[in-house]
Amino acid sequence: MLDVNPDTVCRLIALAQVFHAKEAVVIPEEPTSPSDDWAMQVLADHADDEVFIEFKSIVDDLEPDQQQQVVALLWLGRGDGTLEEWPELLEQAQDDWNPNTAEYLIAHPFLADHLREALDMQGYVCE
Numbered sequence: 343m344l345d346v347n348p349d350t351v352c353r354l355i356a357l358a359q360v361f362h363a364k365e366a367v368v369i370p371e372e373p374t375s376p377s378d379d380w381a382m383q384v385l386a387d388h389a390d391d392e393v394f395i396e397f398k399s400i401v402d403d404l405e406p407d408q409q410q411q412v413v414a415l416l417w418l419g420r421g422d423g424t425l426e427e428w429p430e431l432l433e434q435a436q437d438d439w440n441p442n443t444a445e446y447l448i449a450h451p452f453l454a455d456h457l458r459e460a461l462d463m464q465g466y467v468c469e
Contacts (some may be wrong), residue, residue, distance in 0.1 A: 343428070343464055346408040350400060351415065351457055352468035354447070357397040358454040364391075394448065401444035409443040410435035416447060418463060419456030425463050 344351075401409060414431040417423060423431045440446075447453055458468060 344411060344466075346404060346411045348461060348464075348466040348468075350404070351412060351461055351466075354397060354400060354412065355454045355457050355461075355468055357393050357400070358448060358457070361391070361393045361397065361448060362451055362454065397448055398444040401447065404443075406439055407436075410439050412447065412457070413438070413443060415460035415464075416450060416453060416456050419458070419460030420450075420452070 401412070404412070410432060413435040414428070417431050417435070418425070418428065450456065461468065
């Protein structure tokens with residue numbers, strides 16, 4: 343079902359946990375206005391963060407369709423759809439794709455939990 347390596351997703355989970363455990367990281371759940379590029383603004387302070395750099399490098403090295411699958415996993419894990427709706431989640435991720443996938447993903451404070459939940463639903467376990 344997944345074209346992205348589950349081990350890669352597990353590494354992203356581990357990095358997201360470390361990144362979000364830092365006290366200085368404060369990421370709003372919602373932007374203050376629709377025109378705010380809130381994810382980019384928040385992450386600008388972390389451009390030299392080694393964990394973020396590795397996270398971004400891994401995501402950027404994925405093919406666009408694999409990046410879209412990781413985004414769809416985020417959505418699946420946070421309850422935006424069911425496993426039966428996986429094709430629709432993938433289609434939406436394809437429609438919404440842009441080159442800032444890493445920034446979009448890491449801007450979600452519960453990214454690690456959502457990805458872990460989605461992998462579990464897909465039958466994968468991080469070791």
